[in-house]
Ligand code: HEC
């Protein structure tokens with residue numbers, strides 16, 4: 708009896724020894740796996756977030772034909788205003804109509820295939836060109852150019868850069884990209900998927916409109932001017948982390964009563 712008892716005692720201790728060393732090596736390899744899986748997961752989610760997700764979310768369309776702004780700016784007499792102007796009632800012509808092109812394009816003059824498409828498919832058939840507008844806002848938004856640009860600056864197109872970037876100097880048109888779910892142009896959210904904007908024209912979301920309105924209001928009424936230190940700090944935040952500063956109290960979007968109807972009619 709006693710021998711079997713001793714034997715029975717010995718066996719489990721041997722087993723636990725083996726178990727301990729085995730579980731130690733197991734722990735080490737488990738940590739290795741955890742780290743490996745962490746990095747595999749991290750890389751996979753970065754790929755999904757930065758490359759696959761935007762590919763799935765945005766779809767592309769090309770413009771009816773290419774258009775060269777730089778070339779045309781050398782041909783016209785009145786700068787941007789030749790094609791983009793205010794009508795008598797203050798409304799904006801927006802994208803030009805055939806009437807602004809016809810003087811020079813009644814016939815195919817050059818070798819450019821884009822001119823040929825334009826003249827044969829649109830001018831001769833008297834069809835307006837269905838340009839895709841990169842800066843198009845959702846339908847719920849009211850925007851009017853006359854409040855934002857003066858006649859003088861329209862000639863050279865200086866103010867346009869603030870919201871549209873250097874579109875007026877481009878030689879070719881980039882593809883138009885839109886969100887598959889909302890149908891809204893990608894320019895509203897911006898081309899950086901994280902929503903970070905380095906330039907004022909990188910995106911035009913509600914807060915981007917509001918931020919400029921807020922700044923304009925600050926300048927308009929001297930009693931609302933911020934203390935120099937506050938202004939200094941907000942400037943640093945604006946430079947270091949553009950687009951992240953919360954709007955201050957009294958800004959139109961957050962607190963002012965009825966302010967919504969400034970931009971949503
Ligand atoms: C002041 C004269 C003038 C006006 C106005 C004008 N064009 Fe042109 N356009 C030219 C000249 C010159 C060229 C270069 C030679 C050519 O291909 O005929 C040109 C070239 C083009 C081309 C081919 C090169 C390119 O841009 O890709 C297209 C397309 C075109 N024009 C479209 C238009 C449209 C659309 C309008 C109206 C919004 C317009 N043009 C207004 C003079 C003009």
Ligand code: HEC
Nearest residue numbers: 779783786787789790802838840841842864867871874875
């Ligand atoms: C000869 C006519 C002509 C002239 C001059 C001209 N544009 Fe244009 N513009 C067009 C046409 C055509 C379009 C539509 C195609 C496109 O998006 O470029 C357009 C579109 C635009 C857009 C709309 C972009 C969007 O959101 O879709 C902007 C901004 C613009 N032009 C700025 C300018 C500026 C700034 C100047 C002066 C430096 C200028 N244009 C001069 C013909 C012209």
Ligand code: HEC
Nearest residue numbers: 791801802840842843844850855856861864866867869870
């Ligand atoms: C304060 C910002 C801002 C400024 C400054 C500005 N735009 Fe725009 N622009 C917009 C917005 C926002 C839209 C889209 C409007 C909409 O969807 O109703 C637009 C639309 C346009 C369009 C397309 C209009 C259409 O419906 O066909 C053209 C062309 C254009 N802008 C040209 C210009 C030119 C040229 C200038 C300079 C003289 C200029 N913009 C200055 C914000 C601006």
Ligand code: HEC
Nearest residue numbers: 848849850851854855869870911915916919920923969970
């Ligand atoms: C670069 C600065 C700037 C940006 C960006 C901007 N605005 Fe403005 N906006 C102004 C200023 C300044 C005024 C006031 C003009 C005035 O009082 O004559 C104004 C006036 C307006 C008005 C007219 C208000 C009235 O009382 O009639 C509307 C509507 C408007 N903005 C809508 C928008 C929308 C929508 C956006 C964004 C898509 C936008 N704005 C982006 C500067 C800006």
Ligand code: HEC
Nearest residue numbers: 845847848912913914916917920959960961966967969970
């Ligand atoms: C300075 C102009 C401006 C003011 C003021 C403003 N909005 Fe907006 N709003 C916009 C613009 C531009 C968009 C579209 C771009 C975006 O989604 O950010 C928008 C989009 C929206 C949307 C999303 C609608 C959609 O179809 O995607 C809602 C909801 C909204 N606004 C509510 C409000 C409310 C509520 C207020 C008042 C507290 C307000 N807005 C004040 C400019 C403004």
